[in-house]
Amino acid sequence: MRRSRSALNKVLRPALGRAFVRIKGGNREPSWILWEILLPMIMIASVIWAYEHLGAPSIFKGFVILGGAMMSYWYNVLWGMGRTLYWEKETGNLELFLLSDSRLPGLLLGMALGGMFNTSIRSIAVIIMGVYLFNAEFNVSALPLALLIFFLTLISLYGLGMGLSGLHIVYGRMGVRINEALDEPIMFLSGQYYPISAFPTLLQYAAGLIPLAVGLDGVRRALLLGEGLETLYIHLIILAVATVAFYLIGMKMLNSLVERGRRDGRLILRWM
Amino acid sequence: MEQAIETINLVRVFSSPQGEFKALDNVSISVPNGIIYGLLGPNGAGKTTLIRILATLLLPTSGDAYVGGFHVVREANKVREIINLVSGGERPGYGILTVRENLMYYGQVYGLTWSETKRKIEELDQLLGLSDFLDKRLNRISTGMMQKYALARGLINDPDILFLDEPTLGLDVNNARAIRRVIKRLVEEGRIKTILLTSHYMAEVEELCDYISIIDQGRIIARGAPEELRRMIEKEIIYDVDIRLRDVDRLNFLKRLDSVIGHTVKTRQLSGEARIRMILSSEDIGTIIRRLEDEGIHVLRVSRSEPSLEDVFLKLVGKGISDEEK
Incomplete structure (x- = not known):
């Protein structure tokens, strides 16, 4: 007998299903260890050695390791979600999903959650290797606050990612190009391998618009500089506002782009 | 309902x-x-x-x-x-x-x-x-x-x-x-x-x-219903003509014949044979056979056929349902 599904069920069930696909698929072939852990470590090690060579304070090792660990989430939630959605469209999986009464944000959430699970393994490996290979030190007592900032960052990125994913539906390959065009400036502004305090004031404000830059700065301040809620509450407010704003904007963008895709036929025309 | x-x-x-x-x-x-x-x-x-x-x-x-x-x-x-x-x-x-x-x-x-x-x-x-x-x-x-x-x-x-x-x-x-x-x-x-x-x-x-x-x-x-559609063509004159032919384009002249309401060709690549299925406006298959032979096409067999559902499409559109557009 047919049951009516709650709105939450229409988001969470497909999210669970898609996360299952990503986790199962992502771990079926062990080559991921090479791509996801060993290769990124080469980049992180090279930056750390460059800082050591220049005589930078040892705290910079922690900056690089946290940046390396968090950047993969950025890729997964934001870029990864859009790229995977484009792949889903090209393979025809998106069409089959849209046939169902499940909601598209559920699919995107599932991609993000599955990706986060796989990325967490990489990030934990990066941090462990950082601690043991490069003797990076972290303030473990600030871990709860750092995790709060971290998760708020991810949720706001998810909202932003939803909107950007819609570009892939309507613009296809062009959506990929738009992502690529945004890639380097955002990498630069978010301070993957350096503190954003190194920027001129104007660039610091610009970086404040990017949740990753705010989140990364907050996590670093908590885990490396030992700062607490009394200074980091601004980060939390910015991220909370960004979460709500990006979610609303993302949903609106996604819905209107999907509707446009349905009107133009781009949901089913795979070459576009 | x-x-x-x-x-x-x-x-x-x-x-x-x-x-x-x-x-x-x-x-x-x-x-x-x-x-x-x-x-x-x-x-x-x-x-x-x-x-x-x-x-x-x-x-x-x-x-x-x-x-x-x-x-x-x-x-x-x-x-x-x-x-x-x-x-x-x-x-x-x-x-x-x-x-x-x-x-x-x-x-x-x-x-x-x-x-x-x-x-x-x-x-x-x-x-x-x-x-x-x-x-x-x-x-x-x-x-x-x-x-x-x-x-x-x-x-x-x-x-x-x-x-x-x-x-x-x-x-x-x-x-x-x-x-x-x-x-x-x-x-x-x-x-x-x-x-x-x-x-x-x-x-x-x-x-x-x-x-x-x-x-x-x-x-x-x-x-x-299938039987209703079949009834649309039960009085049609339908012939299957087996010929030896590799180049189907040589049959394009059939489209210009008034007596051919529609035709479709199925080729058998290996044997080099083809079957033309035609709906005709009259029983005069002899004229068409002569035209085929005039075009240098070797006719192997000719048989009168019972109408099938496929012929409904052939009658309505003038070509077979599986024929590619040229």
């Missing part, structure tokens, strides 16, 4: 830099509950466009369509609760996962719990015979297995209305027969209330469907 599917003056125009293309031109169909309804037409006739609109994947340019009494644009989410779609030659899915894991995923997409999905997969295994490949990776199974998997995916939510878009496309005779058997059982056993099936295989539509609409260039050109 409420119709399972109804379209009213449905139009769909695709725009591209090359211009506009009308894929559906005022299509109106009514599909009652509880039948297999066939939509028959050559490639590019508009069958898939119509199914995509009914499945809420594409918006119509104008006109209305209802599925299960719900409007496909205004009540798209309600439509999605009661439908599913299976396309022939379908290759979507996650190749790195097994067939079972893919079905587990689709169970979640349709809101089933893990245990409900497991039970459903067992049930579908009984119906479709999936056990040989349930635990094989999707990218390692054959085309026939893939189509059974696609059908299982299409049934995972127990849809009231199932759209089957060329369900046996690319399958060998045995696999196509097996799929057709399942399709029949689905309606006979009441698992699916209504099926809308598109095909360009005349025999398939004739075997499965209770009612047929013939579509060409976005327009419905004939409709009726």
